[in-house]
Structure formats: C-alpha cells, structure tokens
Amino acid sequence: MEPYLFRFSANIKTDIFLKDPETSQIGTAIINQSIDLINEIGFEEFNFKKLSARIGTTEATIYRYFENKHKLLLYITSWYWCWVEYQLVLHNTNITDPQVQLKNTIKVLATPTAQHYADVNLQNLFNIICSESCKSYLIKNVDDLNKYGVYFNYKKIVSIISVIIKLINPTYMYPHMLVTTIIEGIHNQKYFAEHLPALTDKTDAPEYLINFYYQLTIDTINKSLK
Structure with a gap:
C-alpha cells in the first residue's frame, strides 16, 4: 500500500460538471467506471x-452530473493533473536540489506511481492520459472552454515544473515550452511504444523514458548557460 501524507482531494473547476461526482456513490462510480471503459474501448466508442x-443506472442519471462525454473527459484529465500535483508534493518535499526535483518530476510524469487509489485504476487512467487527453483541448471550442478555467489543473502543473527549470537555470527563456514538450512527448512515446513502435525506440523499461527526457531537459537547459 502506498503511504500518503494526507488524504488526496481533487480541486476541479465547477464549470466542468453539473453535480460534483465526489459527493455521491453513484458519482464516484461514474468516474471510476468511465476510466475503465474508456481504457477498454476508446473515447470515440465510449x-x-x-x-x-x-x-x-440510467443515462439520465449520468447527465445529471455531466453535460456530455467531453466534459467527463475534461473531469478525468483534470483529476489526473490534481493527482500529479499531489505526487509532486510527496516526491519533492524536503528536496532542495532542483535537478533531483526535476528527475523526480519526470518519473511522476512517465509512470503511474501506484496501481490504484481508492477505486480509481491509476494504470488505466494513465493509459487514457497518454492516448486520449489531447482530445480534451484539441477541439474547435477550446477558447470558449478556456475562458471558464477548465484547463487550470494542467496549466498549474506546467507552471510548477517551469519553476523547477528556472531554479536550474534562471536565464532559460522557454520553460513553459520545454515543459509542455516534455509532457506531451512522454505521452506520445508511451503511445507509440504500444501501438506504433517504428516511431520510437521501444522498451519496456520505464527508466529508459525517464532518463531520455531528463537528459534531454538538462542538456537543453545547460546549453543556454554557455
């Protein structure tokens, strides 16, 4: 069992849902079972x-919580980024070396830190993040959704990691660009390794991906120091 310093609670913008799913048993079932089902059949078929x-239960019951399946996907991805933030606190508390913080951060981004939390299958959730999360923002009405702050949790993670990069090199000019490149790159490489192996250097060892992105990041940051 994973040790937790405090009980995890996802801070998700209320504009994403009609009724908070964490307030009822059926609501939590909607989240947990949707993660498993999307992982099984994909978002398009879901x-x-x-x-x-x-x-x-009934479709009407689910519609009392979410307006449509895209809002449900937004909730799931936001929950994941809240979980990542929580894991970064656990892994980087009392760590003063920003390079160690960066290595820990990339490890959190590249691998599920546990198999389950409560009834949430974290491995299935991670699979969804790698294969489906881009569908939460690569949409026509992204600007309208962004006005309501529905991407807050993802942006917060990018900001947190950008601070670590600036601690390593305060003069580095592109921390947010680098962080989003790392995050989306990790997701793509995990997806390619499973489905399109010719597009990556496939390996089953998580350390391979962690070391690649850590070295890539450090080399990129240090180049601007010269």
Missing part, C-alpha cells in the same frame, strides 16, 4: 449509454 449499462 458513450453514456454504454457507461450506464456498465454501472447499472
């Missing part, structure tokens, strides 16, 4: 009819 059959 719908509330299939989810309601899996849970043993």
